[in-house]
Amino acid sequence: MVRIKDVAKAAGVAPSTVSLVLNKKGYVSVATRKKVEAAMAELNYIPSEVARNLSLSRTNTIGVVMPSAAHPFFGEVIEALEAALYEQHYKMVLCCTHDNGETERNFVDMLKRRTMDGIIMGAHSLDVSLYDNIKQPIVAFDRFINNDIPIIHCDHEYGGRLAAEAFLQHKCHHLVEIIGHHAVKSPANAYHRVCAELLQAHGIKVDTIERPWNEVSYQSFLTVANRLFTVYPDVDAILGSDLSVSACLQVAKSKGLRAPQDIRMVAYDGTLVTQMGLEPITAIRQPVRDLAKLAVQKVIERIEGKEIDGPWMIKPQLLRGTTC
Amino acid sequence: MVRIKDVAKAAGVAPSTVSLVLNKKGYVSVATRKKVEAAMAELNYIPSEVARNLSLSRTNTIGVVMPSAAHPFFGEVIEALEAALYEQHYKMVLCCTHDNGETERNFVDMLKRRTMDGIIMGAHSLDVSLYDNIKQPIVAFDRFINNDIPIIHCDHEYGGRLAAEAFLQHKCHHLVEIIGHHAVKSPANAYHRVCAELLQAHGIKVDTIERPWNEVSYQSFLTVANRLFTVYPDVDAILGSDLSVSACLQVAKSKGLRAPQDIRMVAYDGTLVTQMGLEPITAIRQPVRDLAKLAVQKVIERIEGKEIDGPWMIKPQLLRGTTC
DNA sequence: ATGAAAGCGCTAACAC
DNA sequence: GTGTTAGCGCTTTCAT
Numbered sequence: 211m212v213r214i215k216d217v218a219k220a221a222g223v224a225p226s227t228v229s230l231v232l233n234k235k236g237y238v239s240v241a242t243r244k245k246v247e248a249a250m251a252e253l254n255y256i257p258s259e260v261a262r263n264l265s266l267s268r269t270n271t272i273g274v275v276m277p278s279a280a281h282p283f284f285g286e287v288i289e290a291l292e293a294a295l296y297e298q299h300y301k302m303v304l305c306c307t308h309d310n311g312e313t314e315r316n317f318v319d320m321l322k323r324r325t326m327d328g329i330i331m332g333a334h335s336l337d338v339s340l341y342d343n344i345k346q347p348i349v350a351f352d353r354f355i356n357n358d359i360p361i362i363h364c365d366h367e368y369g370g371r372l373a374a375e376a377f378l379q380h381k382c383h384h385l386v387e388i389i390g391h392h393a394v395k396s397p398a399n400a401y402h403r404v405c406a407e408l409l410q411a412h413g414i415k416v417d418t419i420e421r422p423w424n425e426v427s428y429q430s431f432l433t434v435a436n437r438l439f440t441v442y443p444d445v446d447a448i449l450g451s452d453l454s455v456s457a458c459l460q461v462a463k464s465k466g467l468r469a470p471q472d473i474r475m476v477a478y479d480g481t482l483v484t485q486m487g488l489e490p491i492t493a494i495r496q497p498v499r500d501l502a503k504l505a506v507q508k509v510i511e512r513i514e515g516k517e518i519d520g521p522w523m524i525k526p527q528l529l530r531g532t533t534c
Numbered sequence: 535m536v537r538i539k540d541v542a543k544a545a546g547v548a549p550s551t552v553s554l555v556l557n558k559k560g561y562v563s564v565a566t567r568k569k570v571e572a573a574m575a576e577l578n579y580i581p582s583e584v585a586r587n588l589s590l591s592r593t594n595t596i597g598v599v600m601p602s603a604a605h606p607f608f609g610e611v612i613e614a615l616e617a618a619l620y621e622q623h624y625k626m627v628l629c630c631t632h633d634n635g636e637t638e639r640n641f642v643d644m645l646k647r648r649t650m651d652g653i654i655m656g657a658h659s660l661d662v663s664l665y666d667n668i669k670q671p672i673v674a675f676d677r678f679i680n681n682d683i684p685i686i687h688c689d690h691e692y693g694g695r696l697a698a699e700a701f702l703q704h705k706c707h708h709l710v711e712i713i714g715h716h717a718v719k720s721p722a723n724a725y726h727r728v729c730a731e732l733l734q735a736h737g738i739k740v741d742t743i744e745r746p747w748n749e750v751s752y753q754s755f756l757t758v759a760n761r762l763f764t765v766y767p768d769v770d771a772i773l774g775s776d777l778s779v780s781a782c783l784q785v786a787k788s789k790g791l792r793a794p795q796d797i798r799m800v801a802y803d804g805t806l807v808t809q810m811g812l813e814p815i816t817a818i819r820q821p822v823r824d825l826a827k828l829a830v831q832k833v834i835e836r837i838e839g840k841e842i843d844g845p846w847m848i849k850p851q852l853l854r855g856t857t858c
Numbered sequence: 859a860t861g862a863a864a865g866c867g868c869t870a871a872c873a874c
Numbered sequence: 875g876t877g878t879t880a881g882c883g884c885t886t887t888c889a890t
Contacts, residue, residue, distance in 0.1 A: 213883055224861040229885060236886095237859055254667075259647040260593060261883035264584045264866050271627070278613055282806070285609035289602055292630050296637065301644065303595070303627045306616050313620065320625065323583040343578075428809045456810055463812050482606070485752045486780055487811045488787050537867055548877040553869060560870095561875055585867030588882050 212253045221249035232257060271301040272509055273326040275317055275333045276351075278306050278426060282452065282481040283496075284332070287351070290502030291330060298510055300327075307333040309424040314340065321346055328509040331355065334394040347512030349520075351505050354395045360520030362505045363397040369494045369526040370404025373476045376492060376534045377409060377447050380474050384415045386442050388434060388450030388458075391423040401478060401494070405449055417442055421454070431457035439465065447534075448475045452483040455491055459533065474534040480526075490531035497524045536577045545573035556581060595625040596833055597650040599641055599657045600675075602630050602750060606776065606805040607820075608656070611675070614826030615654060622834055624651075631657040633748040638664065645670055652833040655679065658718040671836030673844075675829050678719045684844030686829045687721040693818045693850040694728025697800045700816060700858045701733060701771050704798050708739045710766050712758060712774030712782075715747040725802060725818070729773055741766055745778070755781035763789065771858075772799045776807040779815055783857065798858040804851075814855035821848045 214232075218225040223242055230236045231246045238246075249255070263269045274291050276284045288304065295302045303326060305317040314335045321329050322344065331341075332351035341348065341355050350361040377385065387402045406416040419438050422430065435457040438445065448458050455477035459469065467473050469489070477484045480495030501524055511518050538556075542549040547566055554560045555570045562570075573579070587593045598615050600608045612628065619626045627650060629641040638659045645653050646668065655665075656675035665672065665679050674685040701709065711726045730740045743762050746754065759781040762769065772782050779801035783793065791797050793813070801808045804819030825848055835842050 211883090214885095215883080225884080226862080226886075227860060230860090233885085239859060242860080256646050256648075258588075258883050259644070259649045260584060260588045260591075261866090262885075264582075264588050264868090265883080265885045267584075267866070269584060279603060279616060280606075280610045280613040280806075282604075282606065282609070285606070285612075286604045288609075288612070288628070289604040289630055292603060292628055293632075296629075296640075301627050301649070303625050304612070304616055305620075306613055308617075316620075320583070322580050324580075325583045325625070428806055453810075460810075460812055482604075482752055483810060486777075486784075486807060488784055535867090538869095539867085549868080550870075550878080551876055554876090557869085563875060566876080582867050585882090586869075588884090589867080589869045591882070 212255050214255075214257065217246065217249045217253055217255050220253060221245045267324070268513075269301075269325060269327055270299060271303055271326045272506075272513075273303050273305060273317060273321055273329045275305045275307060275314065275329060275331045277309055277333050279304065281426065282483050283479045283498075286481055286498045287332065287502060290499045291506060293499075294503045294506035298506060300506070300510070305333075307335065308426075309334065311335055311337055318344070321348075327513045330505050330509055331359075334396060336393055347509050349505055349508045349512065351501070352397055354397065360508060360518055360522070361397065362501055362508060362520070362522050363524075364496045364501060365523040365525045366398050366400035367404045369478065369496075370401035370406075371408065372494050372526065372528045373401065373449055373478070374405045374408035376476050376528060377405070377414075377449075377474055378412060380447075380470055380534065382409070382414055382447040382474060384417070384442065384445050385409050385447040385449060386438055386445045387416065387418045388438065388448070388454040389418050389420055390451075391421055393423065398478075402449065409447075414447075417445075428453065428457070432460065435461040446473050448473065450478065452477045452479045452481050452491070452493065455533075456483050456487060459487060459489075459491060469533040476534050480529050484529065484531060489533065490529075492531035492534040493529045495527045495529045497526060500524050536579050538579075538581065541570065541573045541577055541579050544577060545569045591648070593625075593649060593651055594623060595627055595650045596830075596837075597627050597629060597641065597645055597653045599629045599631060599638065599653060599655045601633055601657050603628065605750065606807050607803045607822075610805055610822045611656065611826060614823045615830060617823075618827045618830035622830060624830070624834070629657075631659065632750075633658065635659055635661055642668070651837045654829050654833055655683075658720060660717055671833050673829055673832045673836070675825070676721055678721065684832065684842055684846070685721065686825055686832060686844070686846050687848075688820045688825060689847040689849045690722050690724035691728045693802065693820075694725035694730075695732065696818050696850065696852045697725065697773055697802070698729045698732035700800050700852060701729070701738075701773075701798055702736060704771075704794055704858065706733070706738055706771040706798060708741070708766065708769050709733050709771040709773060710762055710769045711740065711742045712762065712772070712778040713742050713744055714775075715745055717747065722802075726773065733771075738771075741769075752777065752781070756784065759785040770797050772797065774802065776801045776803045776805050776815070776817065779857075780807050780811060783811060783813075783815060793857040800858050804853050808853065808855060813857065814853075816855035816858040817853040819851045819853045821850060824848050 328347035480493035484491040652671035804817035808815040
């Protein structure tokens with residue numbers, strides 16, 4: 211391994227000088243710069259980033275915690291975060307919790323060990339006390355953690371309103387909402403609340419059905435969809451996440467129901483899933499790229515010592531499909 | 535910040551002793567261990583991983599390079615790799631290249647700077663010379679790079695055979711294969727070749743249609759699907775990746791074609807996408823978790839200095855749907 | 859404009 | 875068993 215001092219020796223200068231040309235800092239005469247650069251090329255020198263990190267107490271790495279990478283929505287989020295981080299010259303280390311508390315704990319430990327300069331937290335753990343004594347910058351992605359941790363999310367109340375407006379363009383009598391497990395404290399719950407309120411104000415009956423904790427197979431979405439139609443046979447409007455609604459559409463079709471004539475459906479998230487079936491599902495699209503950019507910008511501001519407040523929100527958008 | 539020497543001072547011992555208890559190495563009397571542990575707790579000591587990394591010349595981090603995280607297949611792969619790495623106490627830093635050579639180059643640079651102990655490379659770059667002078671361990675994931683870099687992949691020839699067998703259970707006359715861009719050198723091309731050969735041996739006509747480079751929107755899959763039906767109106771069998779076939783199914787339905795009576799389709803990969811539409815698509819499922827585990831095992835063996843050979847393959851599996 | 863030297867926080871060889 | 879000490883490779887202040 212060739213070190214900075216090897217380059218210095220070869221170039222006949224001091225290590226500090228090499229460091230200066232390496233980082234394009236300070237004043238170095240053109241002549242010595244040339245010598246140093248020649249020596250670096252000659253020796254095929256590559257600086258050790260770890261040594262640099264230790265010296266600077268900064269790793270240019272930020273940790274991203276998500277429930278899963280295989281889920282279409284989180285896959286998109288991860289992609290967008292990685293791109294935004296890359297643009298700011300940060301590396302992303304990814305942790306998928308699979309809704310497992312221990313995984314999350316371990317990851318937060320890594321953060322504490324200063325492997326990373328900051329964290330973007332998008333998982334839904336149950337134990338929020340994990341985050342009590344952390345000095346490093348954290349921002350939460352669509353998730354409440356505590357009052358010290360700023361949160362970036364989509365304007366879900368507005369999303370709920372968009373969904374309600376879509377439903378109200380048709381005659382519905384009974385909306386069923388497929389909601390996440392009640393233990394998950396997410397700002398996203400707001401869209402269900404708002405949509406329910408608006409429809410109830412128009413005399414529409416609203417029921418909810420809850421998804422099991424930590425079940426991610428598509429089969430489990432089909433199970434819930436089937437239960438929905440069994441428990442509420444007169445349902446004529448459904449609101450839920452992309453996968454939930456996709457499964458409902460599948461079940462509805464198998465029962466010979468047509469959308470939007472017999473039943474209306476709005477999917478929340480608007481990932482690929484809603485575009486991919488035999489008909490495009492009407493969806494509320496979360497502005498994933500913008501959310502990711504904002505989250506990245508905010509962690510970095512915190513890393514750089516700026517005081518930031520939050521929360522921050524971005525409005526979602528209606529993607530008109532054929533199901534509502 | 536509290537350092538190891540602070541703990542040492544507080545406990546009345548030497549830093550090296552603290553290091554020993556920290557790493558559960560060597561022999562430390564129970565009494566001093568207790569003292570040290572008390573001091574660590576008292577001071578709320580958290581070791582710096584960066585310093586440790588520098589000292590050990592090892593980061594316990596490995597880089598994963600994939601074309602995208604938003605794509606269902608790569609999302610699954612990333613998830614599986616992360617889980618496998620986590621189990622081995624490795625962190626994953628993720629790079630999505632978006633088929634962009636510069637991104638990849640930058641990432642390989644990071645590797646050279648020894649930020650990471652190794653790389654799992656699953657992207658399809660065009661410039662393979664990038665990998666010429668790398669000392670760190672690399673394994674390729676479903677991708678040919680060069681003869682020095684071992685490769686892990688699914689047994690695609692077997693996959694092609696499975697697909698052919700599925701088609702041959704029906705009467706087909708004209709298979710169209712949707713293939714990736716010709717610049718991508720992937721072992722996965724084998725399944726197209728093998729399936730084509732087997733069907734041609736039965737007198738079935740085979741054509742191919744090539745996907746554009748670096749187009750990832752679902753819209754682009756629909757475009758290709760539409761072109762397929764325009765160019766080959768008598769097509770009655772289609773083989774392609776999940777998204778390609780999903781788009782074809784959508785177009786076929788819109789033309790009133792029924793599967794498998796009028797047209798047969800087999801999707802390669804077998805992600806969520808094939809389960810999600812209105813009918814399950816018959817698919818060749820890549821054993822993603824096993825591939826990921828194997829890839830992780832092999833990079834780690836290389837990191838630990840073991841000589842490994844490769845290539846390694848794992849057999850795919852037929853998922854019977856209703857489309858063939 | 860360049861060099862000497864101290865430090866970033868930890869590990870490990872060696873001495874006691 | 876425990877302490878001393880010399881690294882790991884880079885950055886940066888302070889002289890010159």
